[in-house]
Amino acid sequence: LAKTTQPISMDSYEGQEVNITCSHNNIATNDYITWYQQFPSQGPRFIIQGYKTKVTNEVASLFIPADRKSSTLSLPRVSLSDTAVYYCLVGSFNDMRFGAGTRLTVKP
């Protein structure tokens, strides 16, 4: 099972773009990369998923280089409400493992 490494914490300011990079050197051919967001006292919420290149939805973009050994979650123009823990997961449907995540703090 591919292990992921991401920064423990990040700070940003309102209106800035935030990029959170996750390393997964041992990613398997069939593994997808999935990002979740978690607010205090809530369960995680799915943000985005991708296999290669770039994926964009209404919330975020996910950039995956050709070697797939890392990925970057990009949050455009963050607001205070984006303060949360962000988890990078690599694996298949019922074999996903959450790490400790990245605690993003958005300041006014």
Add this chain to the structure above:
Amino acid sequence: GAGVSQSPRYKVAKRGQDVALRCDPISGHVSLFWYQQALGQGPEFLTYFQNEAQLDKSGLPSDRFFAERPEGSVSTLKIQRTQQEDSAVYLCASSLALRTSTNNEQFFGPGTRLTVL
């Protein structure tokens, strides 16, 4: 529509007591997962159901933990003879997708915070 609900939201148990945690998944969701989340950590997988079948229970930490989903909808996680190390948030998630799917989107409930004294 209604999301995943869990009850109770908070549970305090004395060491040695049995507890039962309930999960109501989104209607029609085939897959159901249980996770355990310790303070400051990410969720850790406990078990997975596809309809009423428990296909993976590799994450259950001991034989004191038991989960069931008898009719393929509501699920119960039971912990027998609770210990202090069982204190955590227990999360339930459901999904339309099957285990062979490439869609990794799971819908999580708010969790049950269990405190064992």
